[in-house]
Amino acid sequence: MxxxxxxxxxxxxxxxxxxxxxxxxxxxxxxxxxxxxxxxxxxxxxxxxxxxxxxxxxxxxxxxxxxxxxxxxxxxxxxxxxxxxxxxxxxxxxxxxxxxxxxxxxxxxxxxxIKDRVLIAEVIAVDLDPYRHQVLINKGSSSGIFIGQPALDASAVMGQVTHVNPFSSTVLLITDASHGLPVQVNRNGVRTVALGTGQIDRLELPHLPNNADIEVGDLLVTSGLGGRFPPGYPVAEVTSVTRNPGQPFASILAQPKAKLDQARETLLVWTLDSIQGYEPPDDATKAPENNAEEPQP
Structure with missing residues (x-):
């Protein structure tokens, strides 16, 4: 097969x-x-x-x-x-x-x-009442702070101490409606009183006659009268002068030189001439004589 x-x-x-x-x-x-x-x-x-x-x-x-x-x-x-x-x-x-x-x-x-002794304090609180212009600082009687002590910022007078605790104090600002500060025109020495108006940017100068030698732009400084504030510290600048022939006094307004609504620190001053026998605390400082400038009269 x-x-x-x-x-x-x-x-x-x-x-x-x-x-x-x-x-x-x-x-x-x-x-x-x-x-x-x-x-x-x-x-x-x-x-x-x-x-x-x-x-x-x-x-x-x-x-x-x-x-x-x-x-x-x-x-x-x-x-x-x-x-x-x-x-x-x-x-x-x-x-x-x-x-x-x-x-x-x-x-x-x-x-x-400043020739007087000074101490820097920090602003730790602000009064929220719009009709009361005052701040709380972190220095008190333990640092030698006393009632009536002047308080300044880097530019001018802020106010004065009105209440003292051991470790804090209250400063009444110059714009408070209850505050009055003896001042004078730096240009010619015309004296008056700067009254607080309750507005943070305005002071009033009452009882100046219409013929008073004061002009817009004049610098107001402390006069030293009253014994609280030493003379020559800047306070305010005249912003408005209204003379009404039908009124006995002129209407004069001024703006504080101090930054009252911005201050975070304040300078407390000891006037040794007005506080006899008082020794400021150790943390207060005194400027060297050769660098100090004489306050303006």
């Missing part, structure tokens, strides 16, 4: 033959490099297949990197926001310290110009 299918070489024979052919090709290619062109053609032909095979892995890596980058950017953004907020707070504190340093420098400059 004749077989329909002829039987070829066995599987082992085929494997051995393929191995021999492969080894021969490898040896020939290694020595003479005949298969380089074929390899290049196969590499180009199979490159799309490599891309398709690697697509899931590369896509997964891209997605992972994208989410990781997004998360990292969000974390960096939050960290930068916190750092920016912290820097803003520090900047505000630095601005506050710079302003405080400037105020203290101005107070110390004022202290150098």
């Amino acid at each position: 004749k077989l329909i299918f002829t039987q070829g070489p066995s599987l082992n024979t085929r494997i051995v033959f393929a191995v021999v052919i492969s080894l021969a090709l490898m040896v020939v290619d290694h020595r003479q490099n005949h298969l380089e062109g074929i390899r290049s053609i196969l590499a180009v032909a199979l490159s799309p297949l490599n891309v398709i095979i690697n697509l899931p892995r590369s896509t997964g890596e891209w997605i992972s990197e994208t989410f990781a980058t997004r998360s990292m950017l969000q974390q960096q953004n939050q960290a930068l926001k916190k750092e920016n907020l912290l820097l803003q707070v520090r900047q505000q504190k630095l601005d506050s310290l710079r302003s405080e340093n400037m105020r203290l420098r101005n107070l110390l400059d004022s202290a150098v110009k």
Whole structure:
């Protein structure tokens, strides 16, 4: 009987033959490099297949990197926001310290110009009653503060001490409606009294006749009368002079030179001439004689 299918070489024979052919090709290619062109053609032909095979892995890596980058950017953004907020707070504190340093420098400059002994106190509270102009300071009888003691800022007279506790005191401002301060025109010595009006930026000068030599822009200084305030300290500047022929006195207003609504510190003054036998506390200072300026008469 004749077989329909002829039987070829066995599987082992085929494997051995393929191995021999492969080894021969490898040896020939290694020595003479005949298969380089074929390899290049196969590499180009199979490159799309490599891309398709690697697509899931590369896509997964891209997605992972994208989410990781997004998360990292969000974390960096939050960290930068916190750092920016912290820097803003520090900047505000630095601005506050710079302003405080400037105020203290101005107070110390004022202290150098004053021959009397002085002490710097901090304003710790302000009376919220709009009809009472007074502040609370952090120095009291333990620091030698006394009732009637003058209080100044870097520019002019603020007021006087009206109540003293061991560690705090109340200062009545010159604009309080109950306060009156003997003053004189620095230009010519015309004397009057500066009365508080209850308005933080206004003083009234009553009982000056229409022919009084006083003009807008005149500087008012303490006259020294009454024994509370030493003479020559700036108080206010005349802002309005109204002379009505039908009235016996002129209507005169002045604006305080001191920054009463902005003061954070005040300068307390000891007038040794008016306090006989009193020794100021150790933390009070006295300006050197050679740097001091004589108060204006």
